[in-house]
Amino acid sequence: MTLTEQLWWGGAALIVLWLVAFGCALVATRNGVVAPGPATQEFGDDPEPPAVVSLLGNHWRGVEHAAAATLLDLAARGLVELRQPGDDPARSTVHLTEAGRAAPGLTPYEQRVLDRVSARAGNNGAPIGAIAFREDKRAASWNTALRREIIAEARLRGLSRHRFAPLLGSALLIGAFVPGALFAVAVVMGEHAVRAALSVGVAPGAALAFLLGKAQGERATPKGLERAGHWAGLRAWLTAHEDFARLPPASVTVWDRYLAYGTALGVTTLTGRLLGFDSGERRRVWSSYGGAWRPVRIRYPRLRPGFGASAPRLLQWAAAAGVVAAGLCAFALLRQPDWAVAVDAHGGGSLRRPGLVLSAGWVGSALLGLVVAGKCRRWTVLVAFLAMMPGNFVSGRHGWFSDAAAHEGPLPGELAAVAVFGALALYFLALACLERREPDTVTGEVLRMESRKGKEAARFLALDEGNTDLTTAWALPAASQGIATGAQVRLRVSRGTRTIRSAELVRVAMPEGDRAPAPKQDAS
Template identity: 75%
Template structure:
């Protein structure tokens, strides 16, 4: 066995050894079993806050309802107030009391939740739906930091600890690099080049580090298991009340802290769902632009030809649509019955089958339009191959394809396709002409900014102009920067294609609060 082979086999053996050590570490540090205590309504002499209880109830992994439970706990302690003016829990509003505005020395996770509520409320309060974030990244960042705060509190109380000791995590991380180093050295000795050495060395290191990162987390202490059992007993007591799970957030005035703990334990599903600190509903966003809170419905133009396109691009697409209509028309008019051969006239395989000839003409016309439109992708030819299959496998002695190929002149389906593409070409041409008009200027607050599946395509920007409760998203060029949800902006737009041509920032938005604050930023061109 050569030295190179020895290095490869040595690296493989070290990977197996690392996996064995990793598996043993997982086995030794697995979380203990929580033994539920008897059903009880007592919190205990020094009860943990609902946020920490949510960590214990989530088996030291998730804190799904921690933010909602903390909000309810703040309301039970008089720092917030929840009001439900009607029978609909969705109409509940949240208000910050004087005690909440002057509260001091709150734990970091409670301070984080309170600041979020304060930033979203006005003097008249705010709907509970307005607490939700308008951006998924902001919501994820909020919950990441909130979980860190809760874990720190749980460790301070002796309820949680890191799953892997620092020395063990460092050892596993260090050993993860050794097999990659051996593979890289073997590649260099085999004269495969530095690039190849980097690839074969980085592959096992990346995989092992990914496994290690997934395993890092929290696990229970003996004290934590004991307290988790106690809270499981409280959960059993709360679950014994049939109507408790359907209580609205405003019921905190009657149930006090029980509603907060029930939410942390996953019993009050309604309250936890309504008080979501997530990215919210992308089609229904609460806005206070204009002075009063109201829900604004957002429509996204999914199937709108020319959406976000420039005048040049519209002419380009119009030419492609016109070419498809012309190619289909020429094929339909010039087609002759003797272009095809049936099985009676010719035995065996032939490229002149009726179905194949018709499919080739139709698919070929569409392919010309795709090429002219600049939409040719790596999968286009594969899609062309699939589109030819029905005609290729169709019977060449009887059936619809045979009758269609024998017909003189365009078919009804061809007339329909020609008309559709001709109308599309005319529509795009009209849009291109309208793009030469002077753009309009609008002003409002940005409700949402969303990427589309194609990152090179224009993004969706929903703007609340304060005039109506319904808005349609605009097309924000993908290269645009400096526009965030909650910002107040002045836009120059083309209404035909709903494209934003330029944007001027009037007021910036706070990262946490999504509420505008004065800014000195100048105009931002799109």
């Protein structure tokens, strides 16, 4: 065995050895079993905050409902007030009290939740649905920071710790790249390029480091397991109350901190669902633009032909639809029964089979339209070839293909297709003409912005104009910059294609309730 081969086999053996060591580390650092304590309504001396209890109740894997539980705990302590004006808990409102405006000694995650409530509630309060974020990235970063602060509190209390000790984690991380180093040396000794050696050397280390990173997390301490057992007893006591799971957020005035702990432990399902600090609903957003809070429903015209298209693009689509309609019409009118020759069982076959003739005409017309539309790709030709296969394999004197090929004049399906594509051509042509008009001007607040598939596809921009509870998203060009969720903008739009031609920033978004800077001009 040559030295190069020994390096390759040595690197492979080290990978296996690393995986074995990694598996042993996973087994050795598993969480212990939580022994549930007896059902109890006592919190105990110096009880952990509901957010920390959420971590213990989720077996140190997450902090689900921790933000909602913290909000309820703030309400139980008089810093926040939750009101339910009617019978619908979803219409509850949240208000910041005078004590909450100058609350001292809050933990970082409690201050984070209070800041979010203050940003949305202001001086007059807000619906609880307005607490949710309007951007996925913003919601994810906020909740990630919240989780990090809760874990820091749990570690400070001696309830949680790193799953892998620093020395063990460092040893596994360094060991993950040792096999790659052997592989890189073997590649260099094989007289290959240095770039290839780097690629081969980094790949296995990156894969093993990825596995190590996915396994990183928290695990319990002995004290944490003990306290988790106590809170499991409280969960059993709360679960015994059948109506507790359906309590609304405003019932915190009656149940005090029990509602917060019940939410942290996953018992109060209704309250945990209503008090969401995530990205909220895509099709229903609370807005205060215009002076009063109200829910605004959003429609996304995903299947609307011509949405977000420019005038040249509309003309191209009109030409493509017209080509398909003309091709199908010409094929249907000129087709003769003698074009299709039935296959003779003893004649060796013929390329002019009934199904092949019809498939070639229909698929050929569609391909012409795709070429004109600029959508013809390699996979398109493959799909067209596969689309002709059913007709190619059909032979004989009887059957649907044979009867259709022998039919004089256009088939009903061909007439319908010609009508549809002809109507599309006229529709795109009419939209292109409308694009030449002077654009309209609309002003409002940006409710949501969502991307679409494709880098060049226009993004959805939902705008609240303040005069309706239903809005349809506009098409914002993908290259547009300077517009963010929550900003007030003045748009010049084409209503036919719902395209935003230009955007002017009237007032920037106010993150976390900060005072808005002076308006900027020309954000297009």
